[in-house]
Amino acid sequence: MAQAPIPGDGRRAAGLLAPAYLWLTLAVFLPLSAMLFFSFLTAAPFGTESPRATLENYRDFFETPTYALLLWKSIRLGLWVTLLCVLIGFPCALVLARQIRGRAREALFLLVILPFWSNSLVRVFSWAIVLRGNGVLDRTLDALLPFDVRLGLMFTPAAVVIGLVHSYLPYVILTSYLALQAIEDDIFDAARALGAGRITILRRLILPLSLPGLIAGAVLVFVPVVGSFMEPRILGGRFGTYFGTVIEDQFVAVFNWPLGAALSFILLAVVLAILGLSSPVLRRGLT
């Protein structure tokens, strides 16, 4: 962007920027640094014990197989939820972007992304009402089907997956839709004129051109799902122990903050690795 210099330039810019960035520093960047620092201590420095520097918290992670297993369980959960969101959401975005026109499209698109800004805790809770034993879903299926149905979905890993897909599906639809909508119609006319079939158009044109949007959506789903703890707690029951819930426990139940900090940082490392790997595609998708 080319801009005209304004008198008193530098100082004015700094004055406008400082409040926002000081706030972010105080509330996000310093806390993250503090957490990294704490993860190398034996105890929280405001307790009665005097803290020493240690690698013990990280050794705990590597020597206790449970933590690694739970991290892997969370990553697997993230992969499943992401895959389902992509499989369900992409066709949905395709229909919205290429099949429906005008005001109907605007209204349907709004309907799809409306839940996205409503409270996710409340939406997870609504699934608990639907899925619980002898609840609405069981009764409905019972009435519709001739045989006895006991789904027993509540407090299973499947319930956690359903709740998470419900929470994050709009992300994939949103990003895929934006990418699909940006494709010019002329390309399809040209491809058809040159004799390309429907499958060829999907495989050689639509998929590659909308891939950045699809991947952006997948990352937006995967990252928070790996760190989820509220959804497994409410819908997972005794199967609901994941890496996120273990971190939550360190801060609200066990009060082993240094271990919690170390586990949080390991999670952050995983998240950053994923973001780093996808950043070339993401950058293309965002510009």
Add this chain to the structure above:
Amino acid sequence: MTGLRLAGLMWLGLVLIFLYAPILVMAAMSFNASPFYQLPFEFSARWYHDLAENAAIRNAATRSVLIAVATTIIATSLGTAAALALFRHDFRGKRLLKLLLFPPIAIPWLITGTAMLIFFFAIGLGRGTPAVLIGHVALALPYVIVVVNARLAGFDITLEEAARALGAGPWTVTRRVTLPAIAPGIVAGALFAFAVSFDQFVVSYFLSKPGDSTLPVLIYTAIRKGFTPEINAVSTLIIVTSMALMLVVARFFSFGGHR
């Protein structure tokens, strides 16, 4: 051809049912007389009456709204100022400053929330409403800056130059020329900030004091203790509020684009 089109429409319909059915079931159950969601359905507004008399829920709701309003005011003013500076001025490190907006959005709230908890204890602030407010503003700021910045991209900077050439001071230029031109962006940013704060659970959960919590934290605690129909009623109210708010935002932004 038509077969495929029909299949597409049906898929979209199924997805919409998946998205809305549980919410509608919850809303319906909040009017069901049975506290254990027993069927057959029997209409009753009892849980909404109970809700009005439940002081804990009322206090938490008031606190949530106040925090959201304060977050909106602070994040919108600081964020608009920062967006203006990022738009008007060219300086070294501008790319870095824009990049720094992404960690608060991209890092899972579990990590940000626990990090804030540790840091606020380390500096002696501890848990409580001030800590929650500081956290909410930090989460809302990047959204405001990004949204206002997007609106500024369509603003003609020569209007500012013209105003200056006509003798307007920098404050007058901002107040009389720039701010009115980007007002829809600022309003949208403010609504985003309100939604981020009002719906925020994770960060509030780690930062609020027990017995002094926001509405989502209260709901989470109640769900974990067991189902209560009042929570069902208040959840229905929350979701209706959020969706109404989102519809207002949609009026300022044309989602879906025009073609």
